[in-house]
Amino acid sequence: MVLGANGSGKTTLLRVASLYLHPSQGRVVVAGEVLGQTDVRRLRTRIGLASPAFGELLRPALTARDAVMTARYGALEPWWHTYDDDDRGRAEVLLARFGVGGLGDRTVGSLSSGERQRVLLARAFSGRPALVLLDEPTAGLDLAGREDLVGRLESLAQDDDGPPTVLVTHHVEEIPATTTHVLLLREGQVVAAGPVAEVLSEADLSATFGLAVRLERRGGRWSAWA
Secondary structure, three states: OEEEOOOOOHHHHHHHHOOOOOOOOOOOEEOOEEOOOOOHHHHHOOEEEEOHHHHOOOOOOOEHHHHHHHHHHOOOOHHHOOOOHHHHHHHHHHHHHOOOHHHOOOEHHHOOHHHHHHHHHHHHOOOOOOEEEEEOOOOOOOHHHHHHHHHHHHHHHOOOOOOOEEEEEOOHHHOOOOOOEEEEEEOOEEEEEEEHHHHOOHHHHHHHHOOOOEEEEEOOEEEEEO
16 A cells, blocks of 8 residues: 555556656566566556546547456557457456446547446456555445445455455555555655554654544544545
């Protein structure tokens, strides 16, 4: 989990981790490979990514099924590679797992913002990734949609063969109960990092957002207010 205010560097960090941005200094290791010493086109196929910016790259006439299926090769269009019934079946399973199982034939452009977000999440978990990066995955969802999605992410985290997942947000209410570690950012600097039970405190959260914050945990979920 990466938590911070707008402009704190969360999305930039995710762009580096997803291999779409090279840092000006330092060393980046993703899935055991060093950025700058590996073929990023191949490595990107091992990274699941869901972000509003990436969603804008999908052609509006692309079907939801194809949007998920093409993640196997890190592609944006189905005609660049060959797919089979197993690929299409896995795409349908993932769409169903994120609550949009009946929308496989719908075009991306005809989906609501919430439906499109769920398709992007299904795509992120397609292709059996070694790492999944989720940039504000509940954006565009109402309260019911947010809670449903957080529950689905918690269920995925309990899969023995599920990939490690990094979720980026600026709302503690969106943190799934299965979250193990958190990174707090402010103006591009690390405020604190470590196990969520140790790092997510009122003092560190106040330093992260620059105001006095009260924090409460109930039933594994968090809430915060000024």
